[in-house]
Amino acid sequence: MERGGREYTLWSIGILVVLIFALIPVLWLASLSLKPTDAVADGRFIPSEISFENYESLFEGGIDDSPFIKPLINSILIALTTTVISIVLASFAAYAIARLEFPGKRVILAGALAIAMFPPISTVGPLFDMWRTLGLYDTYPGLIIPYLTFSLPLAIYALVAFFREIPWELEQAAQVDGATPFQAFRKVIVPLAAPGMFTAAILVFIFAWNDFLFAISLTSSDASRTVPAALAFFTGESSFTEPTGSIAAAAVVVTVPIIIFVLFFQRRIVAGLTAGAVKG
Amino acid sequence: MEAHAARHLGPISERTRSERRLAWLLCAPAVIAMLAVTAYPIAYAIVLSLQQIDLRFPEEGGFVGLDNYASVLSSDLWWTDLFNTAFLTVTTVAIELVLGMAIALVMHRAIFGRGVVRTAVLIPYGIITVVAAFSWQFAFSPDTGFVNNLPLIADDMDWFGGRFSSFAVIIMAEVWKTTPFMALLLLAGLVTIDRQLYEAAKVDGATAVQRFFRITLPLMKPAILVALLFRTLDAFRVFDTIFIMTAGAQDTESVSILGFNQLISRLNLGLGSAVSVLIFLCVLIIAFLYVRVLGTRVEEGRPVK
Numbered sequence: 001m002e003r004g005g006r007e008y009t010l011w012s013i014g015i016l017v018v019l020i021f022a023l024i025p026v027l028w029l030a031s032l033s034l035k036p037t038d039a040v041a042d043g044r045f046i047p048s049e050i051s052f053e054n055y056e057s058l059f060e061g062g063i064d065d066s067p068f069i070k071p072l073i074n075s076i077l078i079a080l081t082t083t084v085i086s087i088v089l090a091s092f093a094a095y096a097i098a099r100l101e102f103p104g105k106r107v108i109l110a111g112a113l114a115i116a117m118f119p120p121i122s123t124v125g126p127l128f129d130m131w132r133t134l135g136l137y138d139t140y141p142g143l144i145i146p147y148l149t150f151s152l153p154l155a156i157y158a159l160v161a162f163f164r165e166i167p168w169e170l171e172q173a174a175q176v177d178g179a180t181p182f183q184a185f186r187k188v189i190v191p192l193a194a195p196g197m198f199t200a201a202i203l204v205f206i207f208a209w210n211d212f213l214f215a216i217s218l219t220s221s222d223a224s225r226t227v228p229a230a231l232a233f234f235t236g237e238s239s240f241t242e243p244t245g246s247i248a249a250a251a252v253v254v255t256v257p258i259i260i261f262v263l264f265f266q267r268r269i270v271a272g273l274t275a276g277a278v279k280g
Numbered sequence: 281m282e283a284h285a286a287r288h289l290g291p292i293s294e295r296t297r298s299e300r301r302l303a304w305l306l307c308a309p310a311v312i313a314m315l316a317v318t319a320y321p322i323a324y325a326i327v328l329s330l331q332q333i334d335l336r337f338p339e340e341g342g343f344v345g346l347d348n349y350a351s352v353l354s355s356d357l358w359w360t361d362l363f364n365t366a367f368l369t370v371t372t373v374a375i376e377l378v379l380g381m382a383i384a385l386v387m388h389r390a391i392f393g394r395g396v397v398r399t400a401v402l403i404p405y406g407i408i409t410v411v412a413a414f415s416w417q418f419a420f421s422p423d424t425g426f427v428n429n430l431p432l433i434a435d436d437m438d439w440f441g442g443r444f445s446s447f448a449v450i451i452m453a454e455v456w457k458t459t460p461f462m463a464l465l466l467l468a469g470l471v472t473i474d475r476q477l478y479e480a481a482k483v484d485g486a487t488a489v490q491r492f493f494r495i496t497l498p499l500m501k502p503a504i505l506v507a508l509l510f511r512t513l514d515a516f517r518v519f520d521t522i523f524i525m526t527a528g529a530q531d532t533e534s535v536s537i538l539g540f541n542q543l544i545s546r547l548n549l550g551l552g553s554a555v556s557v558l559i560f561l562c563v564l565i566i567a568f569l570y571v572r573v574l575g576t577r578v579e580e581g582r583p584v585k
């Protein structure tokens with residue numbers, strides 16, 4: 001394909017369209033968040049004047065009065081805890097599925113697949129009732145437990161796909177040298193499996209970070225409310241002003257780090273998202 | 281374990297036995313965690329759905345049989361919401377399939393810019409659905425938005441004032457968010473097609489369009505079906521975008537929003553659970569249609585979303 005040729009131009013336009021379409025909502029939020037209050041409704045895509053007042057108001061009042069700081073901490077802690085537990089449990093299961101022969105393997109894989117298709121709304125009512133009885137309503141574990149359930153299938157599937165590509169002769173060599181199956185797993189396989197586990201961790205983190213349904217159903221205060229739920233409860237400066245600017249600023253704060261992270265690890269994420277999509 | 285061992289010819293070795301014990305031990309925590317919030321709650325939801333339980337009136341209650349189901353199924357709201365959900369599911373998934381296939385072909389065939397496109401498609405994947413919904417809502421709102429200032433669009437277009445104009449924005453936001461996943465799944469299927477088939481077809485004089493419909497599509501059928509199954513089930517639970525954009529106003533409610541309103545806003549656990557169980561049944565029917573009628577081989581698929 002020659003530079004300047006017709007085909008080259010068409011490809012370039014196609015790629016540009018995809019890029020612009022992908023970026024518009026992000027740029028638009030950034031633009032809104034930087035507009036001063038009196039210009040939020042000017043309808044311009046590019047702000048005529050830049051102000052950081054929305055960001056300042058977001059963090060104003062510290063942890064007690066800011067509507068954003070506590071939910072941000074909740075989101076980070078809940079998503080990280082979910083990720084660590086989910087990856088540990090999924091690694092154990094994926095190792096067994098990829099490496100060991102045992103009856104029930106297919107049932108576990110089929111069950112994980114079924115759970116991935118399960119509609120979360122069907123569990124919200126019972127969980128709401130159970131969590132209130134058990135004292136888990138509006139707590140971290142109250143969200144971490146359902147996140148674990150719904151993230152485990154994707155973690156297990158991604159990890160099984162990665163684990164199947166590991167050179168397992170090394171494990172046998174370790175066992176020949178006298179290591180128990182568990183030692184062989186921990187000392188030889190875990191280091192080899194770390195990149196795949198990291199990829200699965202990104203997927204699980206994004207899943208927990210993104211959830212809205214459980215977050216608004218199973219929390220009632222800033223004690224455990226995460227950012228997506230908190231955004232839905234944002235209020236304006238007075239009851240007559242819309243909280244558009246603050247929502248935009250909060251959205252930018254929770255989006256930009258994830259975008260940078262996603263772009264930095266894009267190859268791994270694509271590998272994780274499509275792991276096992278095709279039998280190989 | 282004993283029962284299982286008996287089925288084997290001869291005794292199983294100590295090594296096999298310890299391997300199985302280890303495997304079960306390794307899988308147990310994950311299995312328990314997955315069942316804790318699915319199998320038990322869905323059973324509990326069925327129990328709740330057969331009772332009159334309204335947390336605002338705790339003294340009333342008791343077993344009412346299928347009354348809750350009768351109330352839900354005889355209400356117009358359920359059928360409106362089911363129509364909305366089905367309509368949104370079919371349109372978003374159809375648009376996604378076409379766009380996703382186009383992007384997958386671009387990524388597969390592109391001689392340059394593949395990295396840029398991959399970068400671009402991962403941005404929507406990384407963004408919180410609620411955040412994206414707010415962004416599109418602000419963009420289309422007549423007060424703050426820029427969309428009405430674009431050429432060819434009426435300046436006073438009230439997108440969220442009507443049912444199908446609201447749907448248009450909801451569909452757009454959903455398509456934006458989930459097309460990347462579709463494109464990546466399709467790309468994974470695309471790369472497995474043997475390039476020699478295309479060369480041979482070219483030699484035989486097949487046009488690009490013929491090659492797409494005679495080679496690419498038939499060979500990708502399994503990958504397409506798996507992608508469609510997962511996206512259909514995912515689209516059917518649409519909640520976040522509608523909740524943020526319209527909260528169900530203008531008859532745009534989905535079944536998930538209906539369930540949420542009954543359960544959490546009205547605290548009517550009996551009626552809400554009946555809605556939940558009905559949604560679960562819908563999902564089972566969709567999965568059954570894909571697997572049994574269309575022949576989707578799910579074991580080749582994967583549950584990542």
